[in-house]
Amino acid sequence: ATPAPAATPAATPAAVGGGHDATKCLENGVPDNDCCAKPGEASCADGYDKTSTGRRCYRRGGYEWFECVPGASAPPRPVNGASPSPAPLATTAPPAQAEEDQVTTTVAPASTAALANTSSPAEPCVKTVRGWYCIPCRVFTDAGVHGPCRRDSTVLASMVFPPTQHCGDGGQCGRYFRKFVHRGQVYRRPQQYCKIYNYGTWLEHDTKAGYCISPPVEAYTNGTMRVRGSKEVYAAAFKWSMEQSGASFECSDEDFCRGRGVASGELGRCECACKDGFGGARCEDGP
Incomplete structure (x- = not known):
């Protein structure tokens, strides 16, 4: 997995409307919620069918995006779908990146089931290039956040706060990112911890209502909070994600x-x- 909003613990809600459910993706039989793996190592949980998108998720190594859909209902997909060109990080926060993890604003793909009941396919949203989850820009503008939709804090928010990225039982979190680079240091499969966000701070939590976040990602978010309006960005994303997931908190x-x-x-x-x-x-x- 990569620093994209795909680090989803096992205890997550099913996809809405029978579409792709990232929580069912497996790599070598192990949960891999970014759904990026070599074709021969990718599979889905019982009751779900694997569908290849034909799109690479790494520049090298033969890794491709794949989807898991219930039963035999895999929707037809173009093999060579166009994707937006990555753009550089947009704020003055300390640089941090992972392989092929630039910032981009895009349109949510129709197969992103977590947005099916909250955002039309044509609604502008923001996510990491390799991420499968896109938070609608209106989440930030409706909360009174000024500035561009595409910036470090909004992209990181889409990484940390998918409504399906809650902690497991007792606040358990795994190691979901293959690699994350922050300030020149490489973190390979960093351990994640269950926390909640509260206006500029990350507080420890121990129920399924929390979100899994690793120390290097947390450090990067803290750096972006020096940029005006970023604390409000995370607050808006946290509140909206809680509402969408129906978490009891x-x-x-x-x-x-x-x-x-x-x-x-x-x-x-x-x-x-x-x-x-x-x-x-x-x-x-x-x-």
Whole structure:
């Protein structure tokens, strides 16, 4: 896998409308939720059929995108589909990239089932070149975020916050990225950790409502937060993703403040007024 929004834990919702479900992709029998593998090593979980797109996901090595669809309902696809040309990263944040991981704004492919009930195929959205998930630009503009849709923070948000990228049971996360490069250092299959976002900070979490993120990706997001408006970008993507996935988590006394304080605000920008001597962003520190 690569630093694209494809690091999906096993405990994820099925695809909407019977289309491609990235959580069913396997590489050598192991979950590989970016659905990028050599043809002979790619397969799908039981009950799903593999369909090759004919498009390379690595410049070398024979890796190709593939899809997993329920039963024998694989939709016909052109072998040589056109794809947008990659563009360079767009902000002044510290450079970080992975092989073939440039920023691009594109139109969500019709087979991206996670967007089927939220965005028309013609709606502008933003994602990494190798990513399968595209967050509609309106998510950011509707939240009052100014600036271009295509920039480091929005692309990273599409990587971290697909509605299917929640943590597993007990906040478990695996190693889904093949490689991620940040500030010249190569991280191979970095371990991910379950966290939630709250206006400029990543907070540890231990339920399926959290999102899996690795330390180098988190470090890169923290760098982009120095750019004006980026904190709001992540807050908007986090809140929208939670709503789309139906995750059981709210900016409430019980969920966010762990029953130890009074919550105010909204997802992505939630605050706790802790009680009984507790402290911390989520009243996690004991008296």
